[in-house]
Amino acid sequence: MTLRFAAIGLDHRHIYHMVAELIAAGAHCAGYCPLTSDPRVLEGFRERFPTLPPLPRDTLFDDPGIQIIVSAAIPADRPAIAIRAMQAGKDVMVDKPGAVSLDQVAALEQAAAETGRIFSICFSERFVVRACETAARLVADGAIGRVIQTTGLGPHRLNRAIRPEWFFRPETFGGILTDLASHQIDQFLFFTRSATADITAAHTANRALPDVPAFQDYGEILLHTPHASGFIRVDWFTPDGLPAWGDGRLFLLGTEGTIELRKYVDIAGRPGADHLFLTNNNGTEHIDCSAEPLTYFPRFLADVRHRTDTATPHGHALTVTRLAIKAQAMANAAGGRE
Structure with missing residues (x-):
């Protein structure tokens, strides 16, 4: 059907x-x-x-x-x-x-x-990124052992002139951590195989837009589980000279190696997107992931047909959302909008 x-x-x-x-x-x-x-x-x-x-x-x-x-x-x-x-x-x-x-x-x-x-x-920064698909396969195969730490960087270009009015109101878009950092929280839970996590610290700031004081253009989160920890940085400072909307990167630290993803651009390096760098006991390797198939969408359709949860675990989407909102609230309570 x-x-x-x-x-x-x-x-x-x-x-x-x-x-x-x-x-x-x-x-x-x-x-x-x-x-x-x-x-x-x-x-x-x-x-x-x-x-x-x-x-x-x-x-x-x-x-x-x-x-x-x-x-x-x-x-x-x-x-x-x-x-x-x-x-x-x-x-x-x-x-x-x-x-x-x-x-x-x-x-x-x-x-x-x-x-x-x-x-x-x-979560497009995982589900529409072929390098993330390759990384998921490598981690599942044990290429870097057990993932014990992630560093997720989510810089974005502001493109202020084309942003609608609601984009600058926290009550409508949720704040920078609720919005952008949800991607990195999703990746942390997925790659460390965690059902949930604790937010250790959260911070936001308005560094460059004094005329819209409620807006936040910088944010960071520290989070942990009993077996892993993570750092997240998101911002709206991608310069116009970058040939992509943001230099999104993900670093995975495993017990037996590391993976770095340069999702959208390899600065002054290889052309195109979806670059993965693997380091383990066998040496170092660059992997072009541009031909890796995306799996989220066919899995989602299979879940609709069969009432399963292969695209994302049951409750995962709302767990990520809840953690992002809690991080945002923690930053706001600490007076994060500088």
């Missing part, structure tokens, strides 16, 4: 790869709701998917032939969309962050439990 899905919430460009990868994995897009807070996102969507029909939101929610709703709405609006979809009998994939408050996380958790529907977050 070909699964059918619809897109509701075209407010962030991440909706492009969510829709494209589901189609590539074999699903059929039945349409999209054209309501948006950013007409440029809608324009880009129509350019990429010119044959998809725009339909009213209620029509998409109420269509029993649609099994999945995907959403990259304004972050504060994502939980309500997801809950309505689940209550309509549909599984859900949303962009990160999945929520901006602990109350929203609790409501999502309750809706998923009551309906038996899947709530998944597309």
Whole structure:
């Protein structure tokens, strides 16, 4: 059976790869709701998917032939969309962050439990990065032993002129740790094989945008479990001269080696993206991961068909979201917006 899905919430460009990868994995897009807070996102969507029909939101929610709703709405609006979809009998994939408050996380958790529907977050810095797929395979094969520490760097280009108004309000996007650092928390839990973690420290700051004092352009987190620890740094300081939106990197320290991922660019080095550097007892190696297949989207579709949890473990998406929100609250309580 070909699964059918619809897109509701075209407010962030991440909706492009969510829709494209589901189609590539074999699903059929039945349409999209054209309501948006950013007409440029809608324009880009129509350019990429010119044959998809725009339909009213209620029509998409109420269509029993649609099994999945995907959403990259304004972050504060994502939980309500997801809950309505689940209550309509549909599984859900949303962009990160999945929520901006602990109350929203609790409501999502309750809706998923009551309906038996899947709530998944597309953590694109892992699920749409082929180097992460290679790293996952190497770690599973024991190439660096047991992962005991991760360092995740998530720099982004601000592109202030094209950002919508909600992007600068913490109550709508959640703050820099809730938003960006959710990626690195996801990676920490995944590569250290941890169900959850404790936040040791969290800090945020506004270093360069005094005219929007509530916004944060820098953030960091320390987290740990009984068997691993992690450091996270996220920021909005990618310079215009970098030929990518950010020099995202992930460092994995294992008991028998290390892995470094240069996800989007190898500065003044090899061309292209998806570079992995492996060091272990056998020596050092550069691996071009550009041909590595992405597995999250076909696994998600398999989970919808078979009611399994192969794309992400049950509850993982909300655990990551809860930890990110707690880190944000810890930073805010400490007066993190300098």
